[in-house]
Amino acid sequence: MGRRQRNKQPAPDSLKQKSGHGINKGTDSRKPRPGKKVNGHAKKIVQPTEPEKISLFRDSDGEFEQDGLRLNFALVDERDEEFPDEESFPSNDEMDEVSDIMFSDDDGDLDLKYANMEAMSSRLDAKAQIEADEAEAELKTNIADKICVLPSEIEETTNLAPIQMRIQEISRILSDIKNFGEQGRSRSEYVLQIIRDISVYYGYSEFLAEKLFNMFSVQEAIEFFEANEVARPVTIRTNTLKTRRRNLAQALIARGVNLDPLGKWTKVGLQVFDSQVPIGATPEYLAGHYMIQAASSFLPVIALAPQPNERILDMSAAPGGKTTYIAALLKNTGCVFANDSNKDRAKGLVANIHRLGVRNTVVCSYDGREFPKVIGGFDRVLLDAPCSGTGVISKDPSVKTNKTEKDFIDLPHIQKQLILAAIDSVDASSKTGGYIVYATCSVTVDENEAVVEYALKKRANVKLVPTGLDFGKEGFVRFRGKTFNSKMNLTRRYYPHVHNMDGFFVAKFKKVENTPILVLDMNVEEQGQFDSDEDRKYILESLSRLRKRKGARA
Numbered sequence: 001m002g003r004r005q006r007n008k009q010p011a012p013d014s015l016k017q018k019s020g021h022g023i024n025k026g027t028d029s030r031k032p033r034p035g036k037k038v039n040g041h042a043k044k045i046v047q048p049t050e051p052e053k054i055s056l057f058r059d060s061d062g063e064f065e066q067d068g069l070r071l072n073f074a075l076v077d078e079r080d081e082e083f084p085d086e087e088s089f090p091s092n093d094e095m096d097e098v099s100d101i102m103f104s105d106d107d108g109d110l111d112l113k114y115a116n117m118e119a120m121s122s123r124l125d126a127k128a129q130i131e132a133d134e135a136e137a138e139l140k141t142n143i144a145d146k147i148c149v150l151p152s153e154i155e156e157t158t159n160l161a162p163i164q165m166r167i168q169e170i171s172r173i174l175s176d177i178k179n180f181g182e183q184g185r186s187r188s189e190y191v192l193q194i195i196r197d198i199s200v201y202y203g204y205s206e207f208l209a210e211k212l213f214n215m216f217s218v219q220e221a222i223e224f225f226e227a228n229e230v231a232r233p234v235t236i237r238t239n240t241l242k243t244r245r246r247n248l249a250q251a252l253i254a255r256g257v258n259l260d261p262l263g264k265w266t267k268v269g270l271q272v273f274d275s276q277v278p279i280g281a282t283p284e285y286l287a288g289h290y291m292i293q294a295a296s297s298f299l300p301v302i303a304l305a306p307q308p309n310e311r312i313l314d315m316s317a318a319p320g321g322k323t324t325y326i327a328a329l330l331k332n333t334g335c336v337f338a339n340d341s342n343k344d345r346a347k348g349l350v351a352n353i354h355r356l357g358v359r360n361t362v363v364c365s366y367d368g369r370e371f372p373k374v375i376g377g378f379d380r381v382l383l384d385a386p387c388s389g390t391g392v393i394s395k396d397p398s399v400k401t402n403k404t405e406k407d408f409i410d411l412p413h414i415q416k417q418l419i420l421a422a423i424d425s426v427d428a429s430s431k432t433g434g435y436i437v438y439a440t441c442s443v444t445v446d447e448n449e450a451v452v453e454y455a456l457k458k459r460a461n462v463k464l465v466p467t468g469l470d471f472g473k474e475g476f477v478r479f480r481g482k483t484f485n486s487k488m489n490l491t492r493r494y495y496p497h498v499h500n501m502d503g504f505f506v507a508k509f510k511k512v513e514n515t516p517i518l519v520l521d522m523n524v525e526e527q528g529q530f531d532s533d534e535d536r537k538y539i540l541e542s543l544s545r546l547r548k549r550k551g552a553r554a
């Protein structure tokens with residue numbers, strides 16, 4: 001069994017594991033990866049433990065795209081082939097150092113062999129010692145003497161340790177600036193510096209570092225950034241159309257999979273700690289007995305609470321983790337319309353539907369904004385919206401640097417259009433339903449509370465209702481000077497550092513009347529910072545309907 005497999009993670013709600021280079025783990029004297037700027041904004045730190053080698057494509061919110069060919073999700077580290085004998089494995093620390101050296105500039109061409117492992121290990125020890133000594137000396141000069149160095153004098157270094165120390169130090173100062181702050185230094189100076197340091201240390205653009213930093217207290221922000229450096233647990237969802245969780249667990253345990261129930265909140269989830277077989281290619285996987293699915297991705301479906309025989313729209317469905325869960329809860333009754341505007345991704349959706357034995361689902365590929373013109377009158381609609389992915393940075397670190405200010409204008413814009421289409425596609429007079437669930441795998445307020453607020457302002461025929469999820473943090477009723485609907489606390493937020501699952505947001509609406517009752521609040525446009533022809537058309541249509549209802553001429 002490979003060392004990677006010993007890397008167990010705790011169950012949700014008990015996040016304890018930190019990455020080896022973590023800020024809470026003492027000094028970090030590692031060098032950044034080749035080709036990254038240190039005193040710029042986008043330097044990346046070396047990950048001491050690489051994520052699991054996963055050959056199956058992982059969707060941004062934790063699903064795995066599967067087109068029938070890419071089935072080889074492997075928990076087994078590729079290096080295992082080099083070290084077939086468990087007894088002769090190097091230790092975790094040794095392997096971390098080996099992975100460092102493999103990524104470092106000057107040692108990139110080293111030919112690592114089992115035979116020269118010991119020599120290399122000694123060399124690494126010596127190198128680590130030199131770096132630690134250098135770091136200590138640097139700290140003495142830069143930090144110990146002055147406690148907190150402002151403005152940045154340590155920026156030019158390639159050594160992250162001083163930056164890490166300064167993050168800790170500023171965090172301490174900001175916890176009680178009156179007592180710990182230097183005279184003449186304002187809070188904003190410290191805040192500016194810590195954001196720059198976070199951006200350098202964790203490898204974020206300064207823009208995103210600031211945006212995410214502003215969502216939390218200083219200490220919690222650091223916990224959030226830290227948690228994004230750690231892979232979330234591998235979780236699977238039992239497909240109850242084909243098996244029961246107990247039977248699935250027994251079958252997988254017999255194959256050498258070490259697993260446990262995911263948590264009290266789900267009867268179908270299992271957490272995989274390690275496995276002697278590739279979890280994406282077991283006979284049970286191929287037979288559709290389970291879906292590899294992030295824990296957070298269960299939540300919107302639990303909130304949607306589909307009832308047998310209902311007609312349900314999954315507006316942005318690929319690759320189908322949630323669609324197939326909906327179908328399972330419907331026990332293959334009723335009808336699911338699984339839509340995704342991206343035709344290529346819809347292929348993975350079709351493959352998953354077949355593998356899992358789903359027989360009540362129609363796959364289509366429209367722009368979600370075209371609903372309900374395509375078809376409407378649904379009992380429930382799930383909108384798992386396209387988003388920036390700030391909740392899934394541990395899976396997709398490219399988010400750290402590739403999201404710009406424009407993304408946080410464009411994405412909320414389309415999310416707002418999609419949410420109105422989702423609301424308008426639901427039949428308020430459904431005997432069993434009349435619900436809409438809005439979800440994203442992002443933690444930003446722009447993509448969550450602000451979108452929900454917009455929907456509430458534009459469609460007074462919906463109201464927020466409890467999600468039915470018995471854990472999760474409340475959505476923001478107030479955020480940085482903005483006040484949202486007083487019921488926003490019914491929405492739920494999930495964080496990697498709190499729940500040990502991907503960052504996620506879930507809101508549930510009940511539609512109370514089919515005709516949109518419009519609140520023509522002129523402030524809405526300003527608050528939402530959004531207006532569009534599409535939206536105007538909806539307003540005019542509903543106004544016309546409203547007038548007709550009142551007997552006036554449209």
Ligand SMILES: C[S@@+](CC[C@H](N)C(=O)[O-])C[C@H]1O[C@@H](n2cnc3c(N)ncnc32)[C@H](O)[C@@H]1O
Nearest residue numbers: 316317318319320321322341342367368384386
């Ligand atoms: C978060 S992913 C959905 C994940 C999916 N619900 C699941 O559980 O597997 C968002 C999806 O929205 C799709 N999408 C983006 N813009 C869309 C639009 N205008 N209409 C419908 N789908 C859209 C993307 O192709 C992407 O597959």
